[in-house]
Amino acid sequence: MPERDVINLLRKLVGTPSPSGAEGDVAGLVKDFLLDAGVDEAFIDNVGNVVARLRGKGFGPVLIEGHLDTVDPGNLEQWHVDPFAAKIIDGRLYGRGAADMKGGIASQISALAGLKEMDLDLYVVYTVHEETAEGASIAHTLNTVFRNIRFEVAITGEATSLNLGVGHRGRAVIDVRICGRSAHASMPEEGVNALLGASEFAILATNAAQGLPEHPILGKETLTPSVITCAPEDVPQIPDQCVLTLDHRVVASRSPEDVLAFYDGVCEELLKTGNAISCQPRLREEVIRTWTGVDLRVREFFSAWLNEDRLMIREVLGALKRGYQYATKYVWRFSTDLAYVSGVLGISGLGLGPGDESMAHKPDEYVEVIEVKKAIELYRKLLYALNEVITSRHRK
Numbered sequence: 001m002p003e004r005d006v007i008n009l010l011r012k013l014v015g016t017p018s019p020s021g022a023e024g025d026v027a028g029l030v031k032d033f034l035l036d037a038g039v040d041e042a043f044i045d046n047v048g049n050v051v052a053r054l055r056g057k058g059f060g061p062v063l064i065e066g067h068l069d070t071v072d073p074g075n076l077e078q079w080h081v082d083p084f085a086a087k088i089i090d091g092r093l094y095g096r097g098a099a100d101m102k103g104g105i106a107s108q109i110s111a112l113a114g115l116k117e118m119d120l121d122l123y124v125v126y127t128v129h130e131e132t133a134e135g136a137s138i139a140h141t142l143n144t145v146f147r148n149i150r151f152e153v154a155i156t157g158e159a160t161s162l163n164l165g166v167g168h169r170g171r172a173v174i175d176v177r178i179c180g181r182s183a184h185a186s187m188p189e190e191g192v193n194a195l196l197g198a199s200e201f202a203i204l205a206t207n208a209a210q211g212l213p214e215h216p217i218l219g220k221e222t223l224t225p226s227v228i229t230c231a232p233e234d235v236p237q238i239p240d241q242c243v244l245t246l247d248h249r250v251v252a253s254r255s256p257e258d259v260l261a262f263y264d265g266v267c268e269e270l271l272k273t274g275n276a277i278s279c280q281p282r283l284r285e286e287v288i289r290t291w292t293g294v295d296l297r298v299r300e301f302f303s304a305w306l307n308e309d310r311l312m313i314r315e316v317l318g319a320l321k322r323g324y325q326y327a328t329k330y331v332w333r334f335s336t337d338l339a340y341v342s343g344v345l346g347i348s349g350l351g352l353g354p355g356d357e358s359m360a361h362k363p364d365e366y367v368e369v370i371e372v373k374k375a376i377e378l379y380r381k382l383l384y385a386l387n388e389v390i391t392s393r394h395r396k
Contacts (some may be wrong), residue, residue: 006372007093009033010106011086014095020069020132023048024291027068030105030126037113039124048292049141052124054112059391060120061149062383063347064112065138065337066105066157067130070097071361078363092366099355103367104157104375107354111379118383119391123149127337128290133298134171135340136288140296142341152390153312154341155382157353159360162371162378163330164317165351167306169218170250170343171335172259173284175243176201176267178276182232182240191238197276198228198242205246205266212262215251218304218331223248245284249335252304256283259301302335303343307350312389316350319385323377332357352382 018026027050034042034052042052050068073083073096081087083096093103105126112122123146127137142149158165178198183191202225212221223246230239248259263281270279284300307313313329320327334357342349354371 006106006110006376007088007369009109010093010098010103010372013102013106014086014093014098015084017084018068018070018097019072020129021289022291023068023128027126027128027291030068030109033109034112034124037109039112045141045145046292047137047140047294047296048128048290049137050124050126051141051145054115054122054124056118056120056122058119058121059387059394060122060152062120062122062386062390063151063154063341064108064122064124064157065127065154065341066101066108067127067337068105069128069131070100070102071131074363080364083365088369091369093369093372094364094366096365098359098365098367099159099357100360100365101158101353101355103355103372104159104353107372107375108157108379111376111383114376115380115383118387120383120387122383123151129288129296130337133288133296133300134302134335135337135344136296136298137290138337139340142345151347153386154338154347154349156336156338156349156351158332158336158351159353159355159357160330160332160351161356162324162352162354162374163328164313164320165330165332165349166313167218167349168304168332168335168338169221170254170304170339171300171302172248172250172256173300174246174248174259174263174281175284176246176263176279176281177241177243178270179241179278180239180276183238185236185238188238191240192275192277193238194242194276195228195230195239197270197279198230198244200273200275201244201266201270201279204269205263208262208266213251213254217306218251221249221251221254250304252306254304256301259283302339305338305342305349307342307348309348312348312386315389316382316385319381320352320378323381324374327378334360350382352378
């Protein structure tokens with residue numbers, strides 16, 4: 001696969017819509033691209049993830065990963081280009097998923113095609129449903145297809161602007177059920193309006209968030225209210241129950257119990273106001289269906305992680321700087337599949353990808369063409385550096 005083909009590959013990926021739960025078409029493309037790149041084996045597992053192996057000399061093994069799915073393009077009137085046309089304008093390739101993260105996948109596959117023989121055994125997993133539940137589908141693959149393999153390092157292709165990703169905060173989805181008492185809308189004083197209670201809870205939680213913990217590298221724990229649903233929905237009747245959903249970003253070492261304890265405290269404050277009869281927070285649990293028809297049960301707490309292997313980071317970053325002098329350590333603001341791989345399993349995590357993470361999920365999402373091409377060289381430098389680090393440790 002000549003390097004010049006990386007942009008053609010990326011255009012095909014962006015031009016193939018792959019919303020969460022409907023990644024089948026792009027999965028087939030990626031499998032074929034991997035085979036063209038010369039991997040020893042590539043297939044689609046039962047949840048719809050693309051899986052590949054590239055055999056070395058038995059060292060490692062190393063996991064290379066990314067996600068196939070994208071979010072919906074949203075309001076098309078806010079786009080100045082067709083989100084699936086993959087147009088190149090002034091050196092930027094536009095389209096849904098260009099930065100998050102089909103640019104990374106295209107660069108990774110192209111990098112594999114040019115690898116010289118390595119000591120490391122490389123395993124590739126491109127996942128489904130990362131946008132809805134990061135780590136859920138790769139957990140299935142690691143616990144079934146690769147259940148007997150202990151990976152030494154995992155590399156994600158999420159956007160880092162060609163820097164070296166070393167960690168990120170985790171994520172929790174909290175549903176708070178707030179109950180009031182229904183009454184006629186003409187006599188609101190006769191009831192307890194759960195919508196007012198939910199609104200008050202959002203304000204109380206936002207204010208209380210000032211006291212959430214902060215990590216010196218990963219940053220501060222944050223929360224933001226995102227959805228309120230209420231019932232009944234009749235206009236002349238005040239609602240007697242609402243569910244407020246919050247996105248809560250967590251720092252390292254925090255547990256689901258820690259987060260729920262925070263919201264229990266906010267509930268206590270809400271009940272003092274008289275704007276609710278009861279208030280109960282819980283961690284969201286749901287079932288997601290993959291494009292192959294397999295259901296995955298997900299508890300929506302995704303762990304933070306931080307790679308603290310100083311020697312590994314020093315050697316890899318040094319290798320990257322020889323190809324891109326501005327490369328530095330990087331911490332994502334969002335969460336990735338490594339929430340499970342590194343946050344739960346404890347596998348050393350790294351990341352490298354073209355594109356700016358701030359472009360993710362926006363109208364007119366784009367990735368710089370020059371970064372996609374440069375990432376090929378940098379992925380190879382990263383892998384060769386890991387080859388030296390890992391083999392030297394085994395030979396001691």
